[in-house]
Amino acid sequence: MTSDPRINSLLDEANRLFLQGNLKGAISYYDKILEENPQHPSSLNNKGYALSKLKDYDSAITCYDVALKLDPNDLPVLINKISALRKKGNLDEALANCNALLESNPNYNVVLYHKERILQSKKEFDQSITCCNKILLDYPDNGDVLFDKACNLLMLSKIDEALDNLEKSINQGVQYKVKARKSKFFEGIKENIRFQNLIS
16 A cells, blocks of 8 residues: 555654644544545554543544454554453453463563453452563563552462562652552551551
8 A cells, every 4th residue: 555645744743742642633633544544554543542541442442443353463453452441441351352362472461461450450369460470570670560469469468478579669660659659459558567668
């Protein structure tokens, strides 16, 4: 398919607005492209992503589904759809999509990350930890995953191990102290001296 200079300039403007945080402005440009070419893959994916950031998950998923009819194996679109499903609360469908992708690539860390978050939301803490551990084999200093693992361990009453992982996550960035202060997962151990020291 030959490249259309007009479409390319609209796409550049849409992506510029997106990066500036002007999501609605970006969407209006993606729409201009999709009026001319309803099957423009990157506009469908980017519009879906912008809609997802605006918490319009249904519309985002519609964009992803149109894109996936064009290419059912488009990994960025598949992953964005999983993210939108998870945030919308369609946990079973999101999990099924994760498992389908992991069948062909069991160590696909981006998908494992979504899966561990989904399992945590489903209160399947042991299975979530299994996913965390797989990611941590490749990325032992991933603060987000260490934090999630700490939360899962807390839910299993493994407080010392949870605090070990929290400490490792805080070592990756001060934002995890703030996250731990605000997280409901840690409410039950607010009086724990080691916890207080970690977040102070």
